[in-house]
Amino acid sequence: MITLTTERLRLRPWTLDDVDFLFDMYSRWEVQRFIGRDPLVMTDRAEAIERAERLSSMEHPVHGIWAITELETGHPHGALLLKDLPASGSDHPLPPSGETEIGWHLHPDAWGRGYATEAATRVLQHAFDSGLDRVLAVTHPQNTASQRVALRIGMSDLGITEEYYNVTCSLFGIDRPVS
Numbered sequence: 671m672i673t674l675t676t677e678r679l680r681l682r683p684w685t686l687d688d689v690d691f692l693f694d695m696y697s698r699w700e701v702q703r704f705i706g707r708d709p710l711v712m713t714d715r716a717e718a719i720e721r722a723e724r725l726s727s728m729e730h731p732v733h734g735i736w737a738i739t740e741l742e743t744g745h746p747h748g749a750l751l752l753k754d755l756p757a758s759g760s761d762h763p764l765p766p767s768g769e770t771e772i773g774w775h776l777h778p779d780a781w782g783r784g785y786a787t788e789a790a791t792r793v794l795q796h797a798f799d800s801g802l803d804r805v806l807a808v809t810h811p812q813n814t815a816s817q818r819v820a821l822r823i824g825m826s827d828l829g830i831t832e833e834y835y836n837v838t839c840s841l842f843g844i845d846r847p848v849s
Contacts (some may be wrong), residue, residue: 678741679785680741681750681793683725683736695777698711699711702735704809704816706837732797738789747748747783749775750786750790752793755834769835772790772793790819806842807820807842808831810839811838825843
């Protein structure tokens, strides 16, 4: 997975050095409350170790789940993902929909600073430069903060859907700009 940079941020692969941050971020209800059908907080550091191992082993030429870090200090702020969007269904794991999803999870200390918008804008550029034609975002219908990020990065509100993740979600999309 490649490292991406912006004016203030470095989006880099996760490492085992990120375990404490992952545990801190994903053990918070305010971070987890809008993620998935039955949100759960991380309660055991072993879960963070497993997640760090899984994230650090990801290799894909375009997709990734990046650690959002401060460019100058390396301080972590959250996660930015670009991945296959699972369709709704009865299979486990859920089947791929053929669509690509962008999403963000930020530590509460990083909220309101524009990091999600800045990181997502850079990852969208990477996605389109790599040949993707369309990227979607799904949010919990009450997650207005993430919906504002989706709109700020140029996505269109496509309404409410139940096509993904077996949940009702607000759907946003953006097509690759014509050059």
